Amino acid sequence: MAVSDRALDPVGGSGAPDDARAVSFTEAATDVVEAIVVPNTLWTPVDPAAYGPGTAGLNADITHLREFEASGAARRDDARWSGALEIVPTKADYLLDLIRANSLWPLLSGLACCAIEMMSTATSRNDIDRWGMFPFRASPRQADVLIVAGTLTTKMAEPLLRLWEEMPEPKWCVAMGDCTCSGGRFKRSYSTVEGIDRIMPVDVYVPGCPPRPEGLIFGMMKLQKLVVDRRGHWPDRKVGPTVPAGL
């Protein structure tokens, strides 16, 4: 379920999946599943000529997260001092992760049909308020999680990326629905981005078209486990797109 990139996991080695064991703080989360990479031999991306030469079908200002990560400016998540005091943020994050995991406020933004299922998850029949995720904040300045629910089109990619960048750290992204994870039934269209991990980092992929509310809730619980298992290791998180190579 949680296909997270190798680079995310600071501690190497893939131990036995530990769903059965209780969440213990001592040893690192080691159930990172190897990303299944299927080489793409079937189609080239969207008509390259449409957005001007050499942009491989994607608008120039949607892919700037990739350059920003390459530029290294994102890595400077350091405190103002060095030496012994530098551990303060990480130790604090270690403690605060438990609090963050239990009050993940999603951003009120839905693109297509999955948004209706997301609303259905938020209302009283199957309620995500039970895990502290209810207040859907309208502005990205107050949101923790960006649940992208629906088909991402090239015209909507730039606003979505702006919303993602305007969210304060630490922030997570849940790709809800087949269209969001990999383009889904509209994969061959000229105007869809085949999966939002081509332009932004994604933490949890929730498959389904649309995924049932229970599926989304399971995805959010996986995100909570991810947040708690991360144990404060924030600096080395990926900032750029997490699309597996070759897709």
Added chain:
Amino acid sequence: MTTDARTPNPHAALDDPSIFIEDVLRESIVEAVPVGRTERQAEFYTLRDGEMLLNMGPQHPSTHGVLRVVLKIDGERVVDIDPVIGYLHRGVEKLCENADYHQAICYTDPLEYVSSLFCEWAPVMAFEKLLDVTVPRRAEYIRVLATELNRVASHALTMGWFALDLGGLTPVLYSFIERDEIMEMLTALTGQKLLFNYMRIGGVNGDLNHEFMSRLGDWMSHAARHIEANQGLLNENEILVRRARGLGVLDEETALRMAVTGPNLRASGIPFDVRRAHPYSVFPELDFDIPTRREGDCLARYLLRIDEVKQSLRIIDQCLHQLPDGPVMARVPRLVRPRPGRAFAAVEGPRGLYAAYVISDGTDQPFRMRIHDPSFVHLQLVGLMTPGNLVADTMAIMASLDPVMGGVDK
């Protein structure tokens, strides 16, 4: 028209102390108001003093999905409004031209995702006209039964969103309870929760099963009571009534001139309903009436949808009583190659006339598949009705027109 704002910010990251914070922010505040190429654009983007352009953009609590509306406001009063759409344009018509006739139903399914059975019925009916297939009566009755249930669920959602956009938070929960119950019932019938993919060329996927019938029986027993309770919650609510009455009035002549159909047209006094005006399927045998109202304002459109829910309950009741026996699927070849020709089929969706126009050229892929979505046409009314009202009223007017962005952006 690529403005200079598109190029990434040349300045270093913001924490470079040498850059004074005001400069960077002022630099990023874009003076580039789009140049007016067309007459309407030029008229919209010329600002008199005191006017400001405000984006109610693709991510906004009250736009139903990814609708972006550029407001020209003078203080709190909206001077002019320019809806910008296309943020969910998935190119369905082009994809249908490259897909088989059976697969085209899958592409049109998530168009108007709140009432997806109607989005299947229009193309399927057009294909049946091309193939000259007669659908067995039992399948027609099951189609009417399932779509009327879907209409009730869609209207329940609309009522919830209308109250939500006027500020009421709890009615949404009530409407979702109603909607989820119907969705569970249709899941038992079709196997999928929101995008049902239940209709086939020549009939429906499966016959009625016990799970669906028992849930339908339970729901029918308390459906009328729930609707009365929901109405009691909202109809006499002083705030909602005073805000919605007299807001966004649409008179008969403008409604016809703006090609409006469905509840928005009937709320202006014209009893045009495709089920009566151009009867299809088994609707001639069902007796139900078309509720119309004369005021044509937001409240009339809202109340009309409640009357329609009552009519749908009557139709569901009659369908259950007159359900004939027989097969649910006509004999259709697996490889569908209709005669070269054209077919147009229209269905009365919860938002208006939902039509599919198919041109076939004898091969197994449709040559051209055109989907007409009512919400696409109704969004033009926002540009007509909002100027002169307050900013908060734009939400009420958009909620009463009830656009679904999947269908608008196709």
Added chain:
Amino acid sequence: MDRALRARLERRFAERLTGPVHQRHDETEIRIRPADVGEVLRSLHDEPELDFRLLADLCGVDTGDRMQVVYHLWSATTADWLRVVADGLDRESPRVPSATFIWKGAEWMEREAYDMFGIVFEGNRDLRRIYMPDDYASFPLRKDFHLADDASRSPGLGVRPMEEAGAPVDATPATLLRRSGAERA
């Protein structure tokens, strides 16, 4: 299949029709030259015995070698849908008079036809792109705009699996014309 409507149309627009009136199931189709669109729609809308007051749909069609604009109208006087096809727009610069002077609601449908096909509607106050971003270079629904993996380029020999491994067969102009040739002129 409303015979009376067929007689009325042939009597009213005898010289303007460029083809016979086709009728099948519950649709009636007439074909006119693009130049006559304004006058035919005006008379269809205003005259009491025709009285087509509701515009159900307006869309563009690209038939490979020429372009069409199709109007679907509804009237209380007949049980059929009326389809008016403005045929014969050339592909390089398709131009047709706009229908917004009768139905203001056709404005966005014409904007969509312009955005998807490049058909210019003279008289539309607001003809700009509606779906694609403003700096988009091509018109997606035209027949010469192929999707990345365009199964339609392959001759429709049978139900072809969409995702066949290997490079798709490139569309030779012959297959394009064969498809359009099959469609009734």
Added chain:
Amino acid sequence: MTELWYVVGFALAGVAFVFLVIGVSWLITHRNRGDGHKGRPYESGIETYGDTWGRFGLSFYIYALLFVAFDIEVVFIYLWAISFRALLLDGFVAMLIFVAILLVGLGYAWRKGVLTWR
């Protein structure tokens, strides 16, 4: 004399609370600035059109004045409510007069048509 210490204690607590909260949040929050977009103004995901430092209409100002007037009234009522039990009847009547005077102000504003948005 001890009352003075109470006042000083409360003042110190107030000031300390403010700086404590800001200091801790500055200490443990992230310093990831993100690229240029982080500082951009948020307008539902779209660049702002035109200069957003424009002037605002007069009616906003009048509404703000009315709000301040009635907000201060609530502050006084709050203090009165705390010691309501000790004030007995005369305290109650005094508050009624206070509220009545303010209602006269509200009535005047209503009659002048200030509340309907122009």
